Amino acid sequence: MEVLIVDDLQKAFGRNTQAVSGVSFRVNKGEVFAFLGPNGAGKTTTIKMIAGLLLPDEGAGWIDGLDPHRNPMAMERFGAVLEGNRNLYWRMTAFENMRYFGVQKGLSQRTASRRADALLERFDLISKRNHQVRSLSRGMQQKLAIAVALIHEPRMLLLDEPTLGLDVSSSMQVISLIRELREQGMAIVLTTHQLDIAETLADRVAIIRDGRIIKEASKTDLILEFTPDGYEIELGGELSPANRDVLVDEFNATFEADRICLPGDSDHLYNALNVIRPTPIRSLGRAKVDLAYIFLQLTEEGYRS
């Protein structure tokens, strides 16, 4: 079920900067949509148009069927953490922030307070309930910013760089929180330059460059599309120079330290293993690619052409 529909968004700044040129995509319930691109590609401009903060020149976005630029009710359907933890008041306590933003979103004091405590409990922040935000660690502030964005029980979450500047443990907490929200049916739009995190979390991926989406696919399909035929074999011992030459000349193998990259199908592999025998094999698997590799292929390829 689609929670967000983005149709042909366009935005120019002045005469010379076409920041977004016809961006369209859809995000389903219970889906993490990673919206990736190099610096200046148009991600923030797109997200701001979706969130109702920036008026598009053309096109529109609908959250749960409502366009935030035409229907203020749309604001109740999503939460956003767009500038790290800067949506928080630093001299107010964690609880006061939650309650304040809850009331701002139209909740009664009572409901806002009840939900604030429930979210603080769930995000493991209840011990910091009465602490000023400025005294919390960066990871706690980030979790609190996400909790604040959830106070009115939205159906969609816009997250811009949710793990920026966090240490490994805080990042992992935020990642598991995002997973949990996805499991509960939240539609999540995630922008990040941390491609390992995008790869961990994303169900679908869109890559934007120069204001246009140049690729959109499910993460699985994208990785499959870029995965070369072939195998990687890690050796646990020395290969004789003669056998190494055979692998290079007859099997088109390449060597990276003690790892052999072997193109081709499984028949090719079996034949190559006969050459490798009796050198011990530490590991053997299909050649792998990650999202960072794919991202660079797509974005740099674009620049070359």
Ligand SMILES: Nc1ncnc2c1ncn2[C@@H]1O[C@H](COP(=O)(O)OP(=O)(O)OP(=O)(O)O)[C@@H](O)[C@H]1O
């Ligand atoms: N308020 C503005 N006035 C003028 N130009 C702007 C404005 N906001 C963005 N731009 C320009 O629009 C283009 C897209 O910027 P945007 O911030 O959307 O990119 P981004 O993909 O979010 O980049 P980053 O990853 O660096 O945050 C850039 O060329 C940027 O300089």
